[in-house]
Amino acid sequence: MGSAGGEVRHWNADVNGISLHVAEQGPVDGPAVILLHGFPELWLSWRHQMAALAGRGFRAIAPADAAAYTVLHLVGDVVALLNHLRLPKVLVVGHDLGAQVAWHMCLFRPDMVRAVVAIGVPFFPRGPKPMTEALAGRDGFYIMQFQEPGRAERTFARYDVATVLKKFYSIEIDDLTAPPGVEIIDFLEARPSPLPWMTEEELGQYAEKFQKSGFTGPINYYRMFDTSWRLTAPWQDAKITVPAKFIYGNKDIGLKSFGTEQFVKSGALKSFVPNLEVVIIEGHHCLQQEQAERVNSEILSYFDKFTGENT
Missing domain, CATH: 3.40.50.1820 (Alpha/Beta hydrolase fold, catalytic domain)
Known part of the structure; x- marks a missing residue:
């Protein structure tokens, strides 16, 4: 490299x-x-x-x-x-x-x-209103599921870190919305074969880092969407x-x-x-x-x- x-x-x-x-x-x-x-x-x-x-x-x-x-x-x-x-x-x-x-x-x-x-x-x-207000009623949408502290982290923990990452990297659907009562990480499917643009070794490097850091840091950015909306008013x-x-x-x-x-x-x-x-x-x-x-x-x-x- x-x-x-x-x-x-x-x-x-x-x-x-x-x-x-x-x-x-x-x-x-x-x-x-x-x-x-x-x-x-x-x-x-x-x-x-x-x-x-x-x-x-x-x-x-x-x-x-x-x-x-x-x-x-x-x-x-x-x-x-x-x-x-x-x-x-x-x-x-x-x-x-x-x-x-x-x-x-x-x-x-x-x-x-x-x-x-x-x-x-x-x-x-x-926009004219904060993100969660604009998305009201769409609980299956990933951004809305990310809002509740700990929710995504708990559901991600059902899988090993590499599988969580692979699920996100494999997305080919048109809408990141899970059906009613389903968590987004359960709804996403991971490709069974290695990704064509990422080696298993590279996936392992990503997984090792997220294993240590967890997902709370990046998910907190989504949790701050409404605050960011208020702060960017100027x-x-x-x-x-x-x-x-x-x-x-x-x-x-x-x-x-x-x-x-x-x-x-x-x-x-x-x-x-x-x-x-x-x-x-x-x-x-x-x-x-x-x-x-x-x-x-x-x-x-x-x-x-x-x-x-x-x-």
């Missing part, structure tokens, strides 16, 4: 009152790229991108800890990390929940972002001015929910992110792993436009 850009380096940064584990690859004086992972993932989900970026002279930096708390906490942690590294302006890549953090980084601190690539999750403008109807590229898979479950695909294709997303390119490629949700070469090509070709600037 990553011989072209050297080995992956691991270190801890004491920032913002927490110890943030960081994985890094590539020359320390190269243009910096921050990679923000989603749920339920780790820095390892960026292994292909880190090697490709490092091989092209970029400094790929992936905070490795599971996400927790509100979107303001998460963006605050990224800002603190960049200040710790004395990086005033960076390129940002985010996937899934990490894409939401990346979008909000652009919203809160556009001065620190040269350009952003978001994968799988578009920028959602702040940015109501604000536009993202940072240059942006949005990549999504044509079979991504996330695009089938809440009219998201229509929101993207109709141009409504572009009204909130004026400086936007949209790319649709073959694949499901975990695109940066499933279609690594294509995603690497899209990221590198986009960032090439910005690397002439001062870093």
